[in-house]
Amino acid sequence: MRGESAPQLVSSTSLRSYPQRAFLRRLIQQKWLIGMTIPAVIFVVLFSYLPMVGILVAFQNYNVFQGVFHSPWVGFQNFQYFFSNPIAWQGFRNTLVLGLLSLLFGFPAPIIFALLLNELTGKRFRKFVQSVSYLPYFISVVIMVGILKDLAAPQGLFNGIAHWFGVQTIQFFADPGWFRPLFVGSGIWQTLGWSSILYLAALTGIDPELYAAAKIDGAGRWKQTLHITLPGLSPTIMILLILSIGSILNTDYQKVLLMQSPSNLETSNVIGTYVYQVGIQNAQFSEAAAIGLALSVVAFILVIGANWAAKKWTEQSLW
Amino acid sequence: MRSKRLLASAAISLLATSAMLSTTASASSNSKTLSFTVYQPYFTKSPLGTAAQKVWTQDMEKYLGVKLNITWDQLPFSTFLGKESTYLASGNLADVSLLTSQQDINTAGNEGAIVNLMPYLKKGDMPYYAKWLKQNDNLAKVESNGHLYYFSNGLYNGPSTQFGTQETWMVRYDIFQKYHIPIPQSLNQVYTDALRLKKLFPKSYPVGSQWAGTGGVINIDTVFAHMNHTEGDVYFNGLKYVFGPSADYGRYKATIEFLHKLYAQKLLDPNFLTISSSQFPSLADSGEFFMVPNGFGEDLNPSQGGSLNTGSFKGQWVAIPVPKNLYGQVSWHNASDGPGYQMDPRWGSVISSKANNIPLLVKLLDYQYSPQIFNLYNYGIQGKTFQLVNGKPQFLPSILKTKNHEPPIDKPLLQKLPVGAGSGIRIGIQWIPENRDAENQMFGLMPVYLHGKITWDGMWSFTSQTSDGLKSVDPNNFAPSLPLSAQQQTQIANDTTALSTYMNEQLAKFILGQESFSQWPQFVKQAESIGNVQQVVSWDNAALKTLETQNHWSYRASVGK
Numbered sequence: 001m002r003g004e005s006a007p008q009l010v011s012s013t014s015l016r017s018y019p020q021r022a023f024l025r026r027l028i029q030q031k032w033l034i035g036m037t038i039p040a041v042i043f044v045v046l047f048s049y050l051p052m053v054g055i056l057v058a059f060q061n062y063n064v065f066q067g068v069f070h071s072p073w074v075g076f077q078n079f080q081y082f083f084s085n086p087i088a089w090q091g092f093r094n095t096l097v098l099g100l101l102s103l104l105f106g107f108p109a110p111i112i113f114a115l116l117l118n119e120l121t122g123k124r125f126r127k128f129v130q131s132v133s134y135l136p137y138f139i140s141v142v143i144m145v146g147i148l149k150d151l152a153a154p155q156g157l158f159n160g161i162a163h164w165f166g167v168q169t170i171q172f173f174a175d176p177g178w179f180r181p182l183f184v185g186s187g188i189w190q191t192l193g194w195s196s197i198l199y200l201a202a203l204t205g206i207d208p209e210l211y212a213a214a215k216i217d218g219a220g221r222w223k224q225t226l227h228i229t230l231p232g233l234s235p236t237i238m239i240l241l242i243l244s245i246g247s248i249l250n251t252d253y254q255k256v257l258l259m260q261s262p263s264n265l266e267t268s269n270v271i272g273t274y275v276y277q278v279g280i281q282n283a284q285f286s287e288a289a290a291i292g293l294a295l296s297v298v299a300f301i302l303v304i305g306a307n308w309a310a311k312k313w314t315e316q317s318l319w
Numbered sequence: 320m321r322s323k324r325l326l327a328s329a330a331i332s333l334l335a336t337s338a339m340l341s342t343t344a345s346a347s348s349n350s351k352t353l354s355f356t357v358y359q360p361y362f363t364k365s366p367l368g369t370a371a372q373k374v375w376t377q378d379m380e381k382y383l384g385v386k387l388n389i390t391w392d393q394l395p396f397s398t399f400l401g402k403e404s405t406y407l408a409s410g411n412l413a414d415v416s417l418l419t420s421q422q423d424i425n426t427a428g429n430e431g432a433i434v435n436l437m438p439y440l441k442k443g444d445m446p447y448y449a450k451w452l453k454q455n456d457n458l459a460k461v462e463s464n465g466h467l468y469y470f471s472n473g474l475y476n477g478p479s480t481q482f483g484t485q486e487t488w489m490v491r492y493d494i495f496q497k498y499h500i501p502i503p504q505s506l507n508q509v510y511t512d513a514l515r516l517k518k519l520f521p522k523s524y525p526v527g528s529q530w531a532g533t534g535g536v537i538n539i540d541t542v543f544a545h546m547n548h549t550e551g552d553v554y555f556n557g558l559k560y561v562f563g564p565s566a567d568y569g570r571y572k573a574t575i576e577f578l579h580k581l582y583a584q585k586l587l588d589p590n591f592l593t594i595s596s597s598q599f600p601s602l603a604d605s606g607e608f609f610m611v612p613n614g615f616g617e618d619l620n621p622s623q624g625g626s627l628n629t630g631s632f633k634g635q636w637v638a639i640p641v642p643k644n645l646y647g648q649v650s651w652h653n654a655s656d657g658p659g660y661q662m663d664p665r666w667g668s669v670i671s672s673k674a675n676n677i678p679l680l681v682k683l684l685d686y687q688y689s690p691q692i693f694n695l696y697n698y699g700i701q702g703k704t705f706q707l708v709n710g711k712p713q714f715l716p717s718i719l720k721t722k723n724h725e726p727p728i729d730k731p732l733l734q735k736l737p738v739g740a741g742s743g744i745r746i747g748i749q750w751i752p753e754n755r756d757a758e759n760q761m762f763g764l765m766p767v768y769l770h771g772k773i774t775w776d777g778m779w780s781f782t783s784q785t786s787d788g789l790k791s792v793d794p795n796n797f798a799p800s801l802p803l804s805a806q807q808q809t810q811i812a813n814d815t816t817a818l819s820t821y822m823n824e825q826l827a828k829f830i831l832g833q834e835s836f837s838q839w840p841q842f843v844k845q846a847e848s849i850g851n852v853q854q855v856v857s858w859d860n861a862a863l864k865t866l867e868t869q870n871h872w873s874y875r876a877s878v879g880k
Contacts, residue, residue, distance in 0.1 A: 061809065064407045065430035087817040087849060153598075154590065173593045174831075261531065263592045263831060265824035277816040283404040283423065284812050 058289040078290035095270040099248030114199035133193025145258040176266040206232035238316040246303035354388040358413035360399035363743025372746045414674035419666040428468035433669040436467040439681045447688035454660035459799040461664045469667035470684045473752030480755040481658035482786035483779030487638040489614035505643040513586040524588035527608025530596045542613045544574045546650035557794030560859035562852045565843045578830045600626035616778030619765035637766040640785035649787040687751045697754035801862035818850030
């Protein structure tokens with residue numbers, strides 16, 4: 001009965017404050033959940049939003065001793081300098097190609113791997129394969145490139161195999177043509193298992209009754225994969241694809257630096273290494289910030305575009 | 320209750336007063352304690368707590384008349400080098416820092432972030448550093464538009480090491496001797512020797528490289544270019560600033576053509592672009608190559624942890640005199656120095672403008688150039704490791720070893736003390752000037768080919784005695800600190816990355832034969848365009864002229880041209 005009489009007692013002022021009170025009540029109800037998000041919010045504010053003030057540096061001739069607020073403004077001069085530089089364009093092209101190749105080969109690989117794992121019936125063998133596939137992810141990039149260099153050395157395994165087939169010694173790290181296959185291939189090897197975790201988790205969420213029904217309808221394993229497993233995975237696939245497209249230009253510059261040599265610069269000179277040289281080695285912070293900002297704008301457009309396309313064609317999107 | 324309050328108030332007042340007094344003590348030059356912070360690298364091991372470091376502190380306290388309270392912020396040298404930009408960007412300079420870029424030092428100085436030492440120099444408050452600055456036009460190397468912002472890295476080269484270097488040509492002497500191949504005395508002979516070795520060992524690449532270089536730089540190209548009196552960059556040739564690839568009458572192009580000739584005939588080890596110093600020993604021992612133009616003396620000295628001539632390896636790598644260049648001239652030796660009191664202007668200690676007791680800190684850093692600290696740093700503790708003979712320091716006989724080919728100095732003993740740049744444990748505030756003669760002795764002996772036979776010599780003494788004096792030294796090593804504007808310096812730094820990336824990529828292509836030498840003029844034109852090279856050269860030469868006019872002297876005369 002209280003519920004029925006309450007509206008009659010509420011004044012117009014109280015009516016306006018009703019949603020606020022409801023909001024407060026919800027906050028109090030969810031105080032523990034909110035409390036748990038606070039560290040993450042603080043982290044994002046401190047390390048993602050506050051540093052954005054640094055974007056100003058891209059429009060200045062920044063001087064560390066004058067600081068962000070006292071360095072002279074130069075407008076778009078740093079952007080002009082960057083875009084008028086042929087080496088920068090080479091870096092941009094290489095970054096894009098490397099990102100696209102990584103996406104093209106690196107993105108489907110863990111999906112295929114997860115699907116294959118899903119088909120394994122031996123539980124212990126499956127767990128063993130999973131564990132082994134995760135291990136390379138925990139190897140530091142320095143060690144990983146070191147292993148790669150040993151494998152690709154003139155006396156290494158790769159050349160041993162090449163010699164077996166009568167092919168002459170290949171200078172893998174000196175040949176610009178081999179840089180991209182080595183980079184993408186080693187990336188897949190290192191992240192295949194780890195990246196498949198999300199897909200394996202998504203696979204467990206698919207209703208087993210669907211498979212049972214499909215079997216009754218006469219569907220084989222391939223048909224089950226095609227019509228049940230893949231559609232079940234598609235939301236996860238789409239979200240990760242959109243995020244991956246956004247990070248196409250975020251090449252692992254540390255790995256590139258480790259794999260770089262003068263003779264493969266034609267393909268290994270990427271924006272990340274260029275920014276490292278400009279910003280960290282030559283302390284030209286303004287130019288480095290301008291390049292970073294330009295890349296962020298491109299990445300932002302790519303994410304928006306990918307999300308729009310995903311929404312239009314698959315009806316699944318991030319927002 | 321009231322008495323308790325009174326007691327508490329009295330205690331607080333006492334604490335506040337004592338805090339004020341102690342603050343005053345650390346801030347006043349008349350105080351008993353000089354407190355300050357130091358940001359610098361350490362090398363093999365931190366010197367803190369060592370006997371020599373204690374003597375350094377005692378000597379300093381005696382000279383300054385105060386107790387020292389130093390807060391050390393030290394990083395391993397390799398880490399330290401890559402952190403300068405981020406350290407400066409933090410905006411928090413220690414009271415005393417080592418900065419490793421002359422451009423950073425001048426920028427910090429122009430902004431007033433670090434102390435201008437010139438007034439102290441002119442007042443005579445820096446007697447010891449002044450002595451170093453007076454020698455060999457050192458002041459011109461380190462001053463900036465009439466300002467002096469740092470205590471630079473000093474080096475003393477005595478008669479035995481005056482033109483020495485750590486880098487040396489090396490050959491597999493056992494192979495050369497066995498097949499009666501002459502030790503190369505010129506680059507042309509390097510080529511003919513390589514051809515003979517290739518015939519004898521078809522799977523080998525007779526000329527190898529000790530390391531590929533850093534930051535995408537092709538090290539072997541630099542070494543050969545220096546030999547031919549040129550560089551692949553804008554540099555001071557003793558007369559003026561030039562861009563090597565478009566100047567020097569085609570010497571730079573000839574250098575790259577020579578390397579291509581070696582590569583095309585499989586005489587140059589293809590690993591030269593990627594080899595690391597850790598990969599070098601196994602390749603050197605395997606017979607992959609027999610001549611190395613950019614070896615390090617340390618590699619030849621097993622007692623110093625050298626990587627060659629060790630274990631089950633039956634051959635013998637030896638150092639040889641640097642062959643003459645393609646034009647029959649004495650080659651410039653890579654990384655060599657000149658005689659006497661030299662200064663490396665790239666880096667040095669600076670004092671923050673915000674530091675307390677600046678005059679006392681100036682006095683402290685100046686004292687590091689005194690004979691007392693110079694000897695302590697290089698020879699250790701007087702009476703324990705060295706003695707003065709006719710005013711000159713000499714290691715004590717008790718720590719010298721002379722039998723066979725063992726190093727003449729017991730390095731582990733010195734490390735315990737420790738002393739010297741050569742021991743890898745550097746006391747005090749970096750940099751204290753190095754004495755090359757002490758380092759040469761500490762290094763020990765390496766096998767060398769001299770006057771037609773194998774003998775043993777020190778690293779710097781061998782490379783010095785096989786040099787031809789100043790003719791062997793790259794004049795760029797004596798380049799002055801140019802009075803460029805901040806805008807010019809920023810522009811040059813901006814262009815550097817693009818130019819070096821383009822140069823390295825193209826040079827590798829020319830050497831590997833992926834680019835025809837008919838494209839050389841286009842390459843040079845493009846490089847000049849990317850690096851705004853002609854503008855940089857004209858700025859540099861205008862600044863050089865200004866410097867010479869201001870100082871009423873000709874810089875070229877001072878480098879023996």
